[in-house]
Structures are given as structure tokens and as C-alpha cells.
Amino acid sequence: IIPLSSPGVISKGLRWMLDAESPFYIRPRLSLDLISWLWKFKQASTKAHVEESGPILRDLLLSSRQLLLNLESDENFEFSFEKKGLFMFCNTEKGLDKEREIADKANSLGIPAETLSSEEVGEMEKDLSLDIVGATYYPKDAHLHPGSLMNGLKDLLMQRDVHFKYNTVATSLRTENGRVKEVKTGNGENLEADYVVLCPGAWSGEFLGRMGHRMPMQAGKGYSITLQNPPVLPGYCGILAEKKVTLTPINNTLRFAGTMEIVGTDTQISPKKISGLKKSVLEYLPQFSPEDLEGHKVWTGLRPCSPDGLPYVGRIDTYENLFTSTGHAMMGMSLAPSCGKIVADLIAEETSDLYDQRINPNRYT
Numbered sequence: 341i342i343p344l345s346s347p348g349v350i351s352k353g354l355r356w357m358l359d360a361e362s363p364f365y366i367r368p369r370l371s372l373d374l375i376s377w378l379w380k381f382k383q384a385s386t387k388a389h390v391e392e393s394g395p396i397l398r399d400l401l402l403s404s405r406q407l408l409l410n411l412e413s414d415e416n417f418e419f420s421f422e423k424k425g426l427f428m429f430c431n432t433e434k435g436l437d438k439e440r441e442i443a444d445k446a447n448s449l450g451i452p453a454e455t456l457s458s459e460e461v462g463e464m465e466k467d468l469s470l471d472i473v474g475a476t477y478y479p480k481d482a483h484l485h486p487g488s489l490m491n492g493l494k495d496l497l498m499q500r501d502v503h504f505k506y507n508t509v510a511t512s513l514r515t516e517n518g519r520v521k522e523v524k525t526g527n528g529e530n531l532e533a534d535y536v537v538l539c540p541g542a543w544s545g546e547f548l549g550r551m552g553h554r555m556p557m558q559a560g561k562g563y564s565i566t567l568q569n570p571p572v573l574p575g576y577c578g579i580l581a582e583k584k585v586t587l588t589p590i591n592n593t594l595r596f597a598g599t600m601e602i603v604g605t606d607t608q609i610s611p612k613k614i615s616g617l618k619k620s621v622l623e624y625l626p627q628f629s630p631e632d633l634e635g636h637k638v639w640t641g642l643r644p645c646s647p648d649g650l651p652y653v654g655r656i657d658t659y660e661n662l663f664t665s666t667g668h669a670m671m672g673m674s675l676a677p678s679c680g681k682i683v684a685d686l687i688a689e690e691t692s693d694l695y696d697q698r699i700n701p702n703r704y705t
Contacts, residue, residue: 341393341394341397341398341401341442341445341446341449341451342390342393342394342397342442342445343384343389343390343393343397343648343649343650344645344649344669344670345381345384345385345389345647345648345649346385346389346390346649347385347386347387347390348385349385350381350382350385352364353366359616360612360613360616361612361613361615361616361619362616363583363584363585363598363599363600363616363617363620364584364599364600364601365599365600365601365602365603365613366378366601366602366603367601367602367603367604367606369604371604373545373556373558374558374602376556377556377557377558377647378647380556380647380648380704381647381648383647384647384648384649389648392698393648393649393650393698394445394449395449396650396696396698396699397650398449398450398451399678399694399696400651400675400678400679400694401671401674401675401678402451402480403677403678403681403694404674404675404676404677404678405480405482407677407678407681408421408482408484408677409421411677415492415496417492417495417496418488418492419484419485419488419489419492420484420485420488420590420591421482421483421484422482422483422484422577422589423482424482424575424576424577425477425478425479425480425481425482425576425577426477426478426481426482426483426576426577426578426579427461427465427475427476427477427478427576427577427578427579428442428443428475428476428477428478428578428579428581429461429470429472429475429578429579429580429581429624430472430473430474430475430476430581430582431471431472431473431580431582431623431624432473432582433473435473435581435582436455436473436474436475436476436581438581439455439475439476439581440455440476442476443455443476443478446478451478451480452478452479452480453476453477453478454476454477454479455474455475455476455477456474456475456476456477457474458470458472458473458474458475460474461474461475461477464477464575464576465574465575465576466575467572467573467574467575468572468574468575468625468627469572469625469626469627470624470625470626471623471624471625471626472624475578475581481577483577483588483590484673485590485591486673489673505525505531508525508526508527508529509525509526509527510523510524510525510526510540510547511524511525511526512524512550512551513536513551513662514530515551515659518658518659518660519659519660519661520533520536520659520661520662521533523536533661534661535661535662535663535687536661536662536663537663537664537665537683538656538662538663538664538666539664539665539666540666541642541643541644541666541672542557542558542559542560542605542642542643542644542645543605544557544644544652544664544666544667545557548656548664551658552658553656553658553702553705554704554705555652555664555666555667555701555704555705556646556647556704557644557645557646557666557667558602558645558647559602559603559604559605559642559643559644559645560600560601560602560642560643560644560645560669560670561599561600561601561602561603561606561607561640561641561642561643562597562598562599562600562601562640562641562642562643562670563597563598563599563609563610563613563614563617563638563639563640564595564596564597564598564638564639564640565595565596565597565614565617565618565633565636565637565638565639566590566593566594566595566596566636566637566639567593567594567595567596567632567633567636568592568593568636569592570593570594570628570632571627571628571629571632572627572628573589573592573594574587574589574594575589576589577589580620580621580623580624583598583620583623583624584598584599584600585597585598585617585620585621586598587621587625596617596618596621596633597617598617598620599613599616599617600643600670601613602645605642607640607641607642609638609640614638618630618633621633643668643669643670643672644666644667644668644669644672645667645669646667646669647704649669650667650698650699651665651666651667651668651669651675651679651699652664652665652666652667652699652700652701652703653665653666653679653682653683653695653699653700653701654682654683654686654695654699654700654701654702655686655701656701656702657702657705663683663686663687664683664701665679665680665682665683666701678694679699681694682694682695
């Protein structure tokens, strides 16, 4: 419920930039797009913006949770949807005080949250030793296995005569009289369309920019490592609050993920960031050794980040039939169901109960 652009983020980010292993980094580069994005980020990092964004994110997240529950029951396929809740683990009193404030904010918005001592956390996480002073706990939170969900959706849609074009690059759109007529592809195939939904993630701003539509966007690179046989498997999903590292038990594996690097669309792996992620894990989880974290494949990906921390969802106003859903930053899988429903509603009904002008994709044009 707290957008990426919020008070204190810039000052903390500047301090973190001096540490090569910190969870946040902006690579200095001469880029007008980056300078413009940073200025808009600064303008959005206010208490008022956080207050306005909270109810929007709450409604989208709770709607996504319900839509996933419906999908799990109605379509009857398995994507390891665990509804046990989420911990924000804190190993400093200062960190716990900050998370307590966020939990109070969540409660004021109708999202259950509570602050627990380290002993109370231990009663819930019986097998996992934690070097913490306490935690906040969100019982309505949930997590899932993204690959299983996407594979299940793909199979379900193929049964309903939806066709997928693999290894196909969309290079541009052919427009006529304010409508998109065709999607042009790199292999020379032109795909006719009644409606086009554009979701190219971190490349959304670049793609739409070629069409004359301004959508400020920066890619935020993140990393993860997945342990196939962890020494201990947590019972709950959690975040190491001060270090911004997540731990997610998925089936019998354990995934650690974190960092936010604003470095353009560079997907090279930074050894320093991986070292920082591993050190964070060892700082909170004494049952893990450095050897437990070695030899695992490192995954990296680019998150599409808007400067105000809210997604871009809806119709591009210069075209009657062009829609988008992008800019979800670290919450792509969490916000995807509700944002997908908004787009579907706007196409089918021209209105949506979930829609809010503050996620309008035209707000920076």
C-alpha cells in the first residue's frame, strides 16, 4: 500500500548508492529520460501522494487476491497459492518502529496487520531461527508460484482457442483514423486487430514513445536465487525489512530476491549485488551458511517503474482501441489480475468499478 515514491526514499537511496552491495542503486548516465523520471519521482515523493495511493493499491491488491481465489476454485488448476500471510522481519528497533507505522496505516485502510515480538514470531515460525527484534504480520497476504500460474493460464486459454505467437517481436503498430489496424512484427507478419493490449513491461515507454505517446518509465533490475534443498524451509513468506530481501517458500524450494538497480535495460549480473543479497540472508537467518547460498543459478529481470509508483492501466487516449497495463514495479504478479480485469472491463463495457484516474496511462502526456 506504500508506493515506491514516498518521503525519505531519495535520501536513503543516495546513501545506499555509496555502498556497492546495497539494495538500491542508480547508475549515473547522461539521459534526459532518466533526469525527467527522477524529477517526477521527487515531485511524487510526498506524504499527500502516499495518502492518495494507499486506497488505490489496497483495492487493486484485494481484488487480485479474490480473482486468484476464483481462478483457483473455478478453473481447478494448481499454482501453489498459499494464503498464510506475510511477515516483515526487523532486526533493528528503528526498522520495527517504521514497519509498525506502516502496519498502523494498513489497519486504518481496513487491511489487518499486527506487530509481533520475536518470541511471538517464533511461535508461528517454529522451524526457522531468526535474528530479529520483532516483525509485523499481514494475515491477508498470500503468495504463489508464478511459473505454475502462467503455464496453467496458457493451457486454459489454448483450450479456448487463444493463439500464442512465440519468438515474435512486435516492432510497431499501423494506425489509421485514430485506430490501431495492425501489429507489425519482426518477421514481416502483420497481425490485424480489433483491440490491442500493450504490455511490454520495462520497454513500454520506449515503444509508446515511438508512437508519440509520453509514458515515463525506468527499468528496475532485480535478482533472485532459488535453493532446491534449503537447510530449513520457512512456513511463511517474509521480507527482511531493513535489507529489502524477500524469502518465499515455493513447494520444497526457497527463493531469495531483492535489489533495485536503475541501470537502463542492462541485464548483466552484478556480483556485488548478489553478494549483498547473500549477506542480508545470513544476517537474519543463522541456520544458513555461506555454502548454502553458493552454486545456485542467479535469475535477473527488469521491473517497469513509473515515477509515481502507480501502474499505467487503461486506454491510450490518442487511439480508440489501444490499451495498456504496465508500470507495476515490484508488484507485477500481485496487481496483474485486477489490472487485467480493468482492461477487460474497459474493452467490453467501457467502464470498470476498479478504475481510478490516478492510474490513467495518459497522466504524463
